[in-house]
Amino acid sequence: MSEPGDVLLTMSGIVKTFPGVRALDGVDLEVRAGEVHCLLGQNGAGKSTLIKVLAGAHQPDEGVITWRGEPATLGSPVAALKMGVATMYQELDLVEGLSVAENIFLGHEPATFGFTNRRSANNQTRKLMARLGHPEIPPSREVGLLSAAGQQLVSMARALVHDARLIVMDEPTAALAADEVDNLFRVVEDLTDDGVAVVYISHRLEEIRRIGDRVTVLKDGRTVGTNMPADTPTSELVNLMSGRQVETVFPHRDVSTVDEDNELLRVENLSRGGEFEHVSFTVRAGEIVGIAGLVGAGRSEVLETVYGARKSDTGSVWVNGKRLKPGSVMAAVAAGIGLAPEERKSQGLLLDQSVANNVTLASLPEYSRLGFTDQRRELKDSRATLERLDLRPADPRREVRTLSGGNQQKAVVARWLVRGTKVLLLDEPTRGVDVGARAELYRLIHELAATGVAVLLVSSEVPEVLGLSDRVLVMREGRVLTEAPAGELTEAAILDMVMEGSEVMA
Amino acid sequence: MSGLANEPSTRGDVSEKSPSTVEESVQTGPTKGVRTPSGLRLDIRLTILIGVLAALCAVGYILSPETFLGESNISIMLRLAAAIGVVSVGMTFVIISGGIDLSVGSMVALASVWMTTLATQEYGLFVMVICALAVGLGAGLINGVLISYGKVVPFIATLAMYASARGLAERLSGRQTQTVSEQGFLEFFRGDVLGIPVLIWMLALVFAVGWVVLNRTTFGRRTFAVGGNAEAARLAGINVRLHTALVYGIAGLCCGIAAIMVVARTTSGSSTNGMFYELDAIAAVVIGGTLLSGGRGTLIGTLIGVLIFTVVNSIFTQNNLDTATQNIAKGVIIVAAVLLQTASARTRKTAKT
Structure with missing residues (x-):
């Protein structure tokens, strides 16, 4: 011994x-x-x-x-x-x-x-x-x-x-x-x-x-x-x-990118048996709304239901003033929603295929004429998007499997960027991503918001939700406990709510 | 397989990045390729397959030097390969999409019987052709709808079609061989165009169209996506169910075309047509390097797989060897192909950091 x-x-x-x-x-x-x-x-x-x-x-x-x-x-x-x-x-x-x-x-x-x-x-x-x-x-x-x-x-x-x-x-x-x-x-x-x-x-x-x-x-x-x-x-x-200086992990954010009058996503009284109930919130253009809570609080389920990957029991989802057909991913994508799912590899990517094929997966009709794919334009646009997202290596022909976690996440985001998606749902965007690449993803999320994208973010890491979001929803056991501007919440306050069950009920 | 990712793009388009040699070697794996001076990428496995085919041809030539590579023998071989080749095209789509179709042989039988009933023959050549295509497509779509909307496992759904389509063919024909008396049909499909038999033209055409659909259209791209990761495809907004149903429809349509070819070759329709086509087609697809788990595959590989079997058949018949030995040889070829596949999958895994 x-x-x-x-x-x-x-x-x-x-x-x-x-x-x-x-x-x-x-x-x-x-x-x-x-x-x-x-x-x-x-x-x-x-x-x-x-x-x-x-x-x-x-x-x-x-x-x-x-x-x-x-x-x-x-x-x-x-x-x-x-x-x-x-x-x-x-x-x-x-x-x-x-x-x-x-x-x-x-x-x-x-x-x-x-x-x-x-x-x-x-x-x-x-x-x-x-x-x-x-x-x-x-x-x-x-x-x-x-x-x-x-x-x-x-x-x-x-x-x-x-x-x-x-x-x-x-x-x-x-x-x-x-x-x-x-x-x-x-x-x-x-x-x-x-x-x-x-x-x-x-x-x-x-x-x-x-x-x-x-x-x-x-x-x-x-x-x-x-x-x-x-x-x-x-x-x-x-x-x-x-190998480089990281001053602050969360970049400074200018909240004025929020377009007060342009409500892109409205969720009303959404419920799904055994998972969550009476969830209502809105996300405006240029706004980042974060959902905090423990694993199992129903956060990912809310996201997937908004996206149509799960069908709601009651309630409605409105995108740009139009009501979405419940339980239809195709309707959600057509309306301009995109999801970067929690399980990147099993839900998000075609690992054996090229980055370009993954990037254009949700926009195949836009990249085809009479059903034929325009591979030249696919490669060109993919490469441009990879460079914009600083995805390394910016080689659209590379197999996705060979990329690191952070770069794979960027490939998923790139898929929605080439589509011109206006509402982006991010489920644990930095899971399994190293510190340096996280900072890049944070910067990227802010840039997206600055271009008028409405971002709905779920993360298990409270500091991440607080540091990135304009507004925060706190969920526990399928219910939204509170909704407040990120500036009015602290990490300790959120942890207290999700764990101890404070009396603050929304 | 190299199909989607790098066929059009690698041509002449050498990466701008300086350490491109390093990157190339990282991303290889089963796409492990060599760059020929012309810049074309040759899949190593495909090269091996072509080598095997050439070696088999050499064996055939040595055993019967006068006849084996003669024009008539090549023509006979290809005409025999034609129907199974067309079925294999549909099978390639199904397997790339992550499924399997055990009913292809039975669908060929059903279509061949339906198109040769006295009632159908009365309407002449075009109705016979359309009947075969419609029966094949219809049966395939039933498979597809059961699988995608009824959520029946492909193996089970097509096993049911395997049994019932042949049963229906027996019922329709009363287990009698239905001779084709419609001369227009026989004249056209048994004839030549530009000195090449129509059956061989049909085989070439189906492969060419299949290749274009698989590699150059959104339909093909979605087939790879659905087979590679159905959940990711669904979450990207692709109608996975509809697509799956259509893929089985394509397999059925190919069986309809194959039925026309079988009827033309044998001048009759019979419920015993297409026996064991499912096994031959699956074998050809697997030998060609298409993964049974879906998401990867090439039609070129399937074509070579079909040709390898054809040449083996021809060698055995030319030399009057028994079919028992022939079947053993086929089995050995299938195992060798799969071993090759797993070996290259292993090199791929170890290359992953």
Whole structure:
């Protein structure tokens, strides 16, 4: 057993090249037993490649790895797991149709003569779930029925059952609500007290401050700062990551872009059973309206219902004075609404196709004559839009899959820009996007508003909603609690409303 | 597949960015291509397929040097390939859109029977043709509506059509072979135009039209979008249901055309026509590099897939080898093609950072 503070793992000079790309170009990392070691870096800085090297999924081309002082190779995912390194991927790799216990023991079920010993598995699972602070989750529960937080616990239990000494967590809080985050952090603290090391990847600096011990910063596949204390000033971390000065994350906004008399979107008394009720609001040209609330408060559902992707039970949506047919995306798009969905990859993009094909997807009739596509104009307009959005690389023929998260998000926005969309719905626009690219997206959203676009924004991050919006709706349990100009609200006030259930009812 | 993304655009349009070589190699994957001096991008898998086809032709030539590459044998091979080739065009659309159609053979049988009933033949050539096209299109649209609006899984919906269309064909024909007596029909479809059999012209025409529709029209673009990510297509305002229904309609229409070709070749309509066409067509499409999961595929690949099977058939018949061995050879070819496909998918995955 290693004592807390002992060096558990070192990586030095790790290089990993793929055809044409040097994904890792000299990464150094030192992880000690019992610490939470945070990994920071922009998308494309090499974090995901490094995680895969740690998990044994990728073999480095150069560099040395030591484990408890001995040279080691992470030859395969199984070898890594056997050595004591477990990885919790952002998209959890669980089998939804199997039970909690079956998932935890997947591949090494306790068995006698080939017959699985369900009782033993269930007992061990019960102990693990209790250790993780959730004894109420029964071992027989189907994993697909658990919440995101529950599934994450199962994933963690799977790491523990292998007696992992080092657990890699890739953005574990991305899908969690605030109280679930608290539980996760409590579990992480318990683990580190037992001498388990955690490599923690997150874009949220406040989380790193809360539970991190040391920070390593990656940029362009290299370690640019390592073993820094977790309370390193934000500006210093951001500077290391981006290599450029970031003064304020939220650009200054001139509210006078709001056209008071031009109400582009009006939502009246919209309800959908079990999801949200009596939601009413308006968004004017040039205005940014943000919806704050926890995951599950009904924010995304409101957005998707406005867009027609879900059908409302009651209420109406008006665009530019015309009532929309409920439950019809085609009607919404034709009326000038665009949506950048929450799940960019599964709901927004044709990953295998070119950026240009993705950009013109919603405007194919405009890019065709008698049904024939005008590919020259498609490429020209796509390229112009990519340059306008500073999407890098501005190559419309590139496959979308190869772009970073921030650039993929820009590709989705570009789709609505070429269409001349007047009402833009943004669902978690900066999820999985690094700090530098976030600032660019913020600037972009402001620019869109300045050109008269009405923006309706949903974000789990309260500062983001406050920093970007002119007006804010606060939602809890399917109801709008309050609506106020962003200037009159504070982060603490909103958190108080969504969590404690203040008496401020709209 | 290189179809949509880079066929027109790469021609001569070398990226303005200086490190373009780096970017090219990043985005390759299955589109892994080589730039020929003329700037045309050749898909590696397509190159391999053409190589396989050439090798098979060489084998055929070595085994029967006098006849194999003779004009008459090539003409016979292509006429035999014509109907299955046309069916494969429709199948390519369906599979790219993320579906499958098991009913193509039965639809060919139904259309061939319906167009050759005594009643239909009385009205002459044009009504026979229109009857075949309408029956094919109609059956295909029934598939499509069941799948897109009835939310029946494609496999099940077309399995039902597979059974019932052939049943209806048997009912209509009383399991009798219906000989074509309409001379105008036989004269035209069994004849030549510019020295090339009409059936081969039809095959070429259907492939050409299919290629244009798939690669140059919004319909084709939507087919790729629906198959690549139906949810993203829906949220971009595309009428995914209508499109899906139409794609199955196209498959049915192709079966109608194929029925005309089968009837012309055999001078009769029968409920046993088109047996196993679904398997041959799916095999040709898969060999051609179209992903069964949808979103990727080329008609050129399908054409070569059809030709590979045709050449194999010809080699076996020319040398009087039994059909059992022939079927084994076909199976081996299918497995080899799929292995090739997964191998290139693997290189693609590892290239992802």
